[in-house]
Amino acid sequence: MLSNDKQNDTTLPLAGCRVIERSRTVAAAYAGRLLAAMGAQVVMLEPATGSPLRRAAPVLEDTNESALFAYLAAGKHSLICDLSNAAGRELMARELANADILLDDTPLRERGAQGLAPEDTAARYPKLVHVSVLPYGATGPKAHWDAEEVNLVHAGGEGFLLPNGLSCEQFPDRPPLKVYGNFASYQGGCAAAWCALSAWWAVPTTGGQYVDVSVQDANLAVGAFALQRLGDGSLEHRTTRSFRYGGVFEAKDGYVEVLTLEDRQWQALVQLLGEPAWALDEALQDPLERSRRGAELNTHIRTWMREHAVEDIVSRAQALGVPAAKYRTPEEVLTGEQETARSLFAKTTLKSGRRVDLLTAPFQFRCSPLPGGGRVPALGELSEEVLQ
Template identity: 25%
Template sequence: MATETQPGGPLAGLRVVEMGQLLAGPFCGQLLGDLGADVVKIEDPERGDPMRQWGRQLPQGVSLWFSVVGRNKRSVTLNLREKEGQDLARKLISEADVVIENFRPGTMERWGMGFEDLRRENPGLIMVRVSGFGQDGPYSQRAGYGAIGEAMGGLRYVVGDPSTPPSRVGISIGDTLAAMFATIGALAALQERNSSGQGQIVDSAIYEAVLGVMESLVPEWQVTGYQRERTGAVLPNVAPSNVYPTRDGQWLLIAANQDTVFSRLAKAMGVPDLADDPRYATHGARGERQSELDDLIAGFTSGLDAADLEPLLEEHGVPSGRIFRPVDMFSDPQFSARGSITNVEHPSLGPVSMQNVFPRLSRTRGTVRWPGPELGAHTEEVLAGIGISGDRLQDLRARGVA
């Protein structure tokens, strides 16, 4: 079981100051912390990160969501609207490798903490800036939420059933994509700093992060005028590749659209001649009859329980997988063998399970060392490192600065 220890992993020794809140900036901090960086999270003394109150389940008033996104971080409270709070933040940043912020563009500059201000004291600083629309352009000053970035980046339009309005993915995918691109940018900038000695800005816009994963959507429109539409659970003309019902009420995803794989599926279904039927023998033919082929396969799968269907398909080399919920993850041998879910001791909830650190490194693997800490849990420890302790710290606390 993970407990609070010294940072380890490939980024051990890297110092990060996280000034973001909610999800996009903090998820970038989580990723860096997972890989061993020392992440100091600056929060408002009164309210902290709003993520501390978010989540559909709040046992004992505790956000399980924050226990994940706040993990491996040290929480320091500073009022950044006060000059003294800004001065202390600048001191912390002057000794950091990376600073992360996801305020509306211009906020850091108003606080005297724009990149040019910070780099005067720390020329090698990497400043990661995550926002809805980026640091420039006509939309840069707009409030930018993940959902808006998903809409403008092209994702929302293609998600869902064609009979319904555009849908959303069931997680905050726009924010997390922007955070992942921000993390990649931070690591790239750190690598470049090894040769130049200079820091730089990493500008990660949510709408661009979404756009970046939209495959060939843009050239399809520009070259051919083809507009991708919502297609529900399938990709048009790629068959069979869908979710199919089982007798015991579960759903199994089967991906057998290649000719050789479809032949193996036909054998598993007990109708090997189906692979030679001109209606289904080629990729193009199956695509033209996608709906009727799906109905044919569903008739087969609905006659078997998932526990019998899965090994049958595996025996025939047909890629398949159940649609997992958490209950399935906890009982699955693959999750167990790789430790995909780990346990960490929470100060008020006891053992809490959460997803482990990904990706895995063979020699310097990252770990979950502790869950999201109590608000300000590390203020005294961190500020002592820059000479703030005793009566000075008490005075700052009494005045709401720390």
């Protein structure tokens, strides 16, 4: 049906899985992106004007293409399908008849008229996994609400907790806005992808399912550790939420993050620091005492960090067994030794023909490495005739 080498590669984990994606949000589009990365054939049903994500920031200055859309759409296909008319709905019906999974973030108020009500899809396509991806889910008092990324970050609790640590200390007057980019939506997309696969694998025994994914719920799950603190009466806040010692430190020429969660890591950190007298205090052998004196410890550690270069700190720390890493620029990430060894990035062709490096997936498979790469589809690249 489609001449795409990646989709014809039967060694990929999701080879043979066909996904129809109706997305206007990052969460649903990212779910499709993850499935496409694993070898599923993902077809985006777009309106004649194209997905709004095609115009989403940030935009590449030289080609005026959305960098966000390029990442979310790589490896997919595009088919124009206007569900406001009968012809479009019939086209979608033919596509769903041959699909395994439907990713759908259509607002509830529009689903009935567009033929996407879950009871209708269940009746017409008994083996289809229909995954609803909405900000607050498809049930409950907020099911009809829309939400931007900033709303979802705060609804999931992270907005109350960030920025914390060094960022909060350096800029205490800054309001808690949101994590850069689409953190909340990516969490929702991950949940939607895994739920879709769980339901799909169960089709031989249970048939198709309707899966209701809430982006807010997915983000609450990420912050479960902060929520469980409510059980002991404590309340996390961005000014107090941090590791008692460790965290982000400013070095001579950049920033380093150090976390010592185990006794052996603390002992290694003491070695890294040159075994200063303050660190050899017998009382600091007790992890609870170290936590109680976290602010004091960090004062000493910061003084030492400012006197040393990042690369020297990280290389010595890792040799000693201290969990430490450098905060790197995007260029450094692309050319990093770890990223290169794991083939995390691959060349992808944009609609303009420009070739760029894109993250293949936030994971890899040992027995069937993901090829990545491919291309970003032009709007409506697939005609109805080709699909037939």
